[in-house]
Amino acid sequence: MTFEELQTYPPLTETTFFILLSLAASEKHGYAIAKDVESLSNGRVALSTSTLYTALKRLLEDGWIARAGEDPEPDESGRPRKTYILTELGRRILEAETVRLQSLVAIARTRCTGDQI
């Protein structure tokens, strides 16, 4: 898929963007993603399990993320925690979205402050 084709994707929701961004650094389990998203957004985006797993399910189906395996540290009930990883497609979509956001910011800055791109 070319970069131009990637840019035809509709803009990502904030939740999706933050989840992809979280997984861009390393593979994570569900709770770690939720905490990382909260941290990345300075506490503004607090994901409920419902919102988190709606997004994870869709991202898995679309092939933007994949299951990576199990975290060696179990969860509260002693069950192994499944981890997720960003796929190549997911990474490229995240990059395309970042470029789109950058261009938006640049346009806004030009209009608001008169700066040149």
Place this chain on the structure above:
Amino acid sequence: MKRILGFIMRVYGMMVRLFPSEFQEEFGDEIQGVFATMIKAAAGRSKPALAVVCLQELRDFPVFLIRTHLEKGHMKKFFRSQPVAFAWRGALVFSLGLVLLNILSYFSSSWFITSSNGVVYRVVSRFWLEEHWTLAGIGVASVIGGLLFALFFSERTQFGWYALVGILGWFVTHATFYALSQSFEFDFLHNQPIGILIDAMLALEGALLSVMFFVAKSGRRKFVWPLAAGAILYPLASYFLPQSLLYSYRSQPLLKIHPSWFFIAMIILVVVLMAGVVWVAIKSGGKAPWMVVVGAAGYVFVFRLCDAIITRLHLIILSPTKYQGLTVIDVVNTGIQPLLTGILFGVILGLLLGWERRDAQKTGA
């Protein structure tokens, strides 16, 4: 705090079971694990933090649930799933039954007074349950309610059996409650400690119905008989017990029951019958004891909630306009209140029984 967290997790576990089975297999354990970690972390911070996490979950959950079911056409399956199917059937049966009971009771009292030159009324008036005694209306509604119960919950070959359970399990007990509450001035019945008696009677009604409901669906027929005996004993003892207590005290029968005697006798009766219901539930095993708790507490809560809602409605209904002798308030009391009560209680019981059945199927019971 540990018990609160345990309770929240149990409720959340039940919520997760509303998802399609494939989704539960793929994500069920994982979601519960994440949620457990979230609430434990929040509880470590403060109680308000825990409340925020739970409220956030409640806010997002319905949308998530519907979306999951809508994907790949799961919605049809969802509505056909055992708990949901039982919930809507329960809502339909109990709301229709209650509305019918109230309407027939309402209109039959005037029929009693005018029929056969008032002969029926005069006969009935000899009992201490004299005013607004609406036996025929309640009887007809009980039978129809029982048939509705059988129609919605039984297999075809067991229709008669279920009808019997439906009539005895609840409509008789409700009729008893209704008749008693109509036999005295309503203000008196709402005074303390009689208010406690009303709640106790409601709790008994809810518990008895729940357990009847459970034993009928789980096929544990032998447990129906003691419950049926209790249901028959209830109206009879409601009539004789206060009088016999008073008779042994004063050695003479009184036509009018004094409120305090009535209260003592009825509390004794309700406690004894409730103990019987609890005993049967424990013997029945499974989730029957839970059915007693949810049925008893749920019915009192639903009844009081609907009562509060209707009271608020009365406050905003300013015009007591009459249409064919009926005011808007009559319609609200006779129709809307029982409708609301029946829907809510039916949903609670249906969901609980639906889950019970699913457990039984899973364990091969």
